[in-house]
Amino acid sequence: MGFRPFVFRLAHSLNLKGLVDNRTNCVRISIEGHAQKLSEFLKLLVFSAPPASQIKSVEINSCKPIGYKDFRIAPSTDGGQFVTEISPDIAVCSDCLADLQNDPARIDYPLVNCTNCGPRFTIITDLPYDRHNTSMRDFGMCEKCEKEYNNVFDRRFHAQPVACNHCGPNYVYEENGRRITKIGEILSAVARRINEGGAVAVKGQGGYHLICDALNTRAVESLRMKKHRDAKPFAVMFSNIETLLQYCFADNSELEELTSWRRPIVILRQKSDLPRAVNSGLGTVGAILPYMPLHYMLFRCLETPAIVFTSGNLSEEPVIKDDDKARKLLLPITGALLLYNREIVNRADDSVVKFIAGKPRLIRRSRGYVPAPVDLEFNVEGIFALGAEQKNCFCIGRENQAIMSQHIGDLKNLSAYEFLREAVDRFCRMFRFKPEIIASDMHPDYLSTVYAEMLHQQLGIPLIKVQHHHAHIASCLAENHINDKVIGVAFDGTGFGTDEKIWGGEFFIASLLEFERYTHFDYIPLPGGDKVIDEPWRTAFSYIYRYFGEKFDYSSIKGLKNIGVDQLLVVREMISREINSPLSSAAGRLFDAVSALIGLCSVSSFESEAPIRLEAVISEPEDGYYPFEVADTVSFRETIKSIIEESATGKMSYISAKFHNTIAMSSLKVSEKIRNERSINKVVLSGGVFQNKYLLEKTMRLLAGAGFEVYANKAVPANDGGIALGQLAVASKKREICV
Numbered sequence: 001m002g003f004r005p006f007v008f009r010l011a012h013s014l015n016l017k018g019l020v021d022n023r024t025n026c027v028r029i030s031i032e033g034h035a036q037k038l039s040e041f042l043k044l045l046v047f048s049a050p051p052a053s054q055i056k057s058v059e060i061n062s063c064k065p066i067g068y069k070d071f072r073i074a075p076s077t078d079g080g081q082f083v084t085e086i087s088p089d090i091a092v093c094s095d096c097l098a099d100l101q102n103d104p105a106r107i108d109y110p111l112v113n114c115t116n117c118g119p120r121f122t123i124i125t126d127l128p129y130d131r132h133n134t135s136m137r138d139f140g141m142c143e144k145c146e147k148e149y150n151n152v153f154d155r156r157f158h159a160q161p162v163a164c165n166h167c168g169p170n171y172v173y174e175e176n177g178r179r180i181t182k183i184g185e186i187l188s189a190v191a192r193r194i195n196e197g198g199a200v201a202v203k204g205q206g207g208y209h210l211i212c213d214a215l216n217t218r219a220v221e222s223l224r225m226k227k228h229r230d231a232k233p234f235a236v237m238f239s240n241i242e243t244l245l246q247y248c249f250a251d252n253s254e255l256e257e258l259t260s261w262r263r264p265i266v267i268l269r270q271k272s273d274l275p276r277a278v279n280s281g282l283g284t285v286g287a288i289l290p291y292m293p294l295h296y297m298l299f300r301c302l303e304t305p306a307i308v309f310t311s312g313n314l315s316e317e318p319v320i321k322d323d324d325k326a327r328k329l330l331l332p333i334t335g336a337l338l339l340y341n342r343e344i345v346n347r348a349d350d351s352v353v354k355f356i357a358g359k360p361r362l363i364r365r366s367r368g369y370v371p372a373p374v375d376l377e378f379n380v381e382g383i384f385a386l387g388a389e390q391k392n393c394f395c396i397g398r399e400n401q402a403i404m405s406q407h408i409g410d411l412k413n414l415s416a417y418e419f420l421r422e423a424v425d426r427f428c429r430m431f432r433f434k435p436e437i438i439a440s441d442m443h444p445d446y447l448s449t450v451y452a453e454m455l456h457q458q459l460g461i462p463l464i465k466v467q468h469h470h471a472h473i474a475s476c477l478a479e480n481h482i483n484d485k486v487i488g489v490a491f492d493g494t495g496f497g498t499d500e501k502i503w504g505g506e507f508f509i510a511s512l513l514e515f516e517r518y519t520h521f522d523y524i525p526l527p528g529g530d531k532v533i534d535e536p537w538r539t540a541f542s543y544i545y546r547y548f549g550e551k552f553d554y555s556s557i558k559g560l561k562n563i564g565v566d567q568l569l570v571v572r573e574m575i576s577r578e579i580n581s582p583l584s585s586a587a588g589r590l591f592d593a594v595s596a597l598i599g600l601c602s603v604s605s606f607e608s609e610a611p612i613r614l615e616a617v618i619s620e621p622e623d624g625y626y627p628f629e630v631a632d633t634v635s636f637r638e639t640i641k642s643i644i645e646e647s648a649t650g651k652m653s654y655i656s657a658k659f660h661n662t663i664a665m666s667s668l669k670v671s672e673k674i675r676n677e678r679s680i681n682k683v684v685l686s687g688g689v690f691q692n693k694y695l696l697e698k699t700m701r702l703l704a705g706a707g708f709e710v711y712a713n714k715a716v717p718a719n720d721g722g723i724a725l726g727q728l729a730v731a732s733k734k735r736e737i738c739v
């Protein structure tokens with residue numbers, strides 16, 4: 001992060017003498033001088049450190065003066081810093097933004113950067129992090145840039161992607177076979193197109209984006225149609241904080257996150273109306289602020305203060321990063337392409353953060369976070385965890401650090417699987433990583449498991465399979481540095497259980513090493529298997545059938561009214577004859593069922609639409625909850641019965657809030673039972689269902705109120721994007737007991 005040059009400049013400015021050198025896990029500064037200057041140094045060291053650096057602690061020791069003559073940076077001798085050497089990408093800094101107007105060589109230069117900002121992970125091919133190991137290798141430095149690069153007092157000292165109008169990569173705009181290369185003309189052309197309601201595919205830091213005017217309904221609808229993106233909400237980039245606050249609610253911590261150097265998408269509550277086509281009327285917005293110089297320059301020319309800012313990909317494929325592919329696949333969607341002639345080496349989607357219970361929690365961990373390691377309290381060297389199948393992300397272990405890959409995607413998609421293979425090769429090479437143990441999910445059909453088995457054969461190294469929900473709980477234990485036995489509550493959409501059924505409403509007594517399935521939600525058949533994910537009415541029907549049987553008056557159910565009788569009969573046949581109706585205890589399916597039951601979402605048009613709508617319909621919190629039963633399993637028979645009764649009179653917000661409370665209450669009741677029997681007081685909550693803000697906050701409040709210590713994911717997603725970390729941690733503990 002340019003930390004040593006920063007220390008050097010700081011020491012120089014205070015006329016202090018000494019030495020700074022890099023150690024494996026710290027920077028050591030030997031420094032001599034006037035006491036008052038030294039305390040000044042210490043203060044500035046912490047408060048004016050480069051934005052992307054993170055000072056975890058400062059340890060001070062005094063010793064006899066050596067009598068240094070000057071201040072120097074010691075050359076790196078230890079080869080062990082590879083892990084910390086690659087920084088995530090950093091949003092453009094204010095000095096560079098000022099250079100766009102003031103630095104003669106960088107007036108309107110859209111790829112301006114310095115040691116404090118710019119691309120990092122997305123342009124690196126190998127280590128050491130030098131220009132020749134980045135996609136800047138093809139661009140020689142001009143005299144001015146080279147001078148700055150070599151001057152330790154300059155902000156661009158050893159800034160590998162340093163560039164300017166004379167020597168760096170440049171943008172090109174393509175539309176109807178026309179190519180524009182002058183930046184001023186490019187900006188006007190893009191602005192004209194967006195102002196007129198058109199769309200443009202824009203090359204970003206870690207991949208392409210598709211943009212259009214977010215306030216122009218026709219423009220958004222047309223982009224949605226051409227992208228074949230049913231109803232999944234689009235992210236929105238606002239020109240600045242003021243315009244963002246016109247459309248969204250954001251408190252100080254949310255604003256801090258939005259403006260941080262990581263610059264993620266933050267899910268905010270919507271204030272005033274955006275076109276329904278932007279977010280399908282969900283009441284929340286995935287908001288982001290400009291982070292590349294070009295974004296700022298664009299907003300100077302646009303009439304709108306808000307643009308749709310969505311990944312440039314086809315349906316569920318990884319975001320496109322290569323120009324030829326963008327020309328082939330994105331140009332037909334937008335009709336215009338804005339790109340620059342520097343290769344994106346490592347794909348990285350925008351990261352997504354949601355504040356729950358006052359803390360930022362990652363929903364998708366990619367640009368700005370990867371490949372910064374997650375620090376652990378135990379050794380994970382040589383462990384390679386392949387993750388789950390959806391929202392795949394893998395993880396490699398180096399010493400006490402877990403290095404999570406960027407978001408890979410859904411491996412069922414062939415190009416996502418190819419991306420996985422490519423990213424694995426890159427991580428192994430970059431981090432000099434040689435796998436000694438492989439960890440994977442237990443699901444025999446996950447492509448990540450298949451890949452793990454292949455590596456296990458090829459490399460002849462052990463493979464440890466970790467149960468999906470144990471991995472969820474372990475991810476939370478690992479990032480929170482918990483080494484005890486805990487009550488693990490995993491609420492999830494799906495996951496392969498040790499009894500070969502689908503799990504996901506699980507109460508474990510778990511440690512990193514092992515787990516015991518204490519109890520779980522009732523098993524319910526899923527008629528049609530995976531089909532229930534797109535058609536939550538099937539699960540609603542199944543719940544009613546399971547609890548109330550054939551005789552029930554199904555025509556009284558709101559969410560089944562639009563489903564044909566023949567379809568209902570087929571589903572009933574499937575369940576009663578056990579045809580393609582796997583049993584599932586997943587909490588996600590219960591949320592689906594209730595959402596369908598009360599008529600909110602019988603057929604889903606994007607991932608998790610039913611539970612998202614169920615949460616979104618809550619307009620004010622409630623305290624009440626429905627009856628349920630904790631016996632051998634957790635039964636929601638009475639819950640479903642009451643919901644059916646109450647839904648006759650409407651009041652969806654009330655029903656939904658009470659339902660959420662019921663699930664939270666079930667966690668409390670089971671946890672209390674376990675505490676009474678086993679004296680365990682720590683509860684760990686994980687699994688995709690806990691991305692639900694109302695549910696997680698309510699559950700945490702109830703548990704904390706009863707004296708439990710409660711933990712949830714922050715650093716890695718509670719969804720399957722965090723699974724690899726859990727697998728890594730479990731594998732490490734299993735290895736410990738083998739040696």
Ligand code: ZN
Pocket residue numbers: 092093094095096097113114115116117118
């Ligand atoms: Zn900068």
Ligand code: ZN
Pocket residue numbers: 105141142143144145146163164165166167168
């Ligand atoms: Zn230059």
Ligand code: FE
Pocket residue numbers: 468472492493494495687688719720
């Ligand atoms: Fe999961």
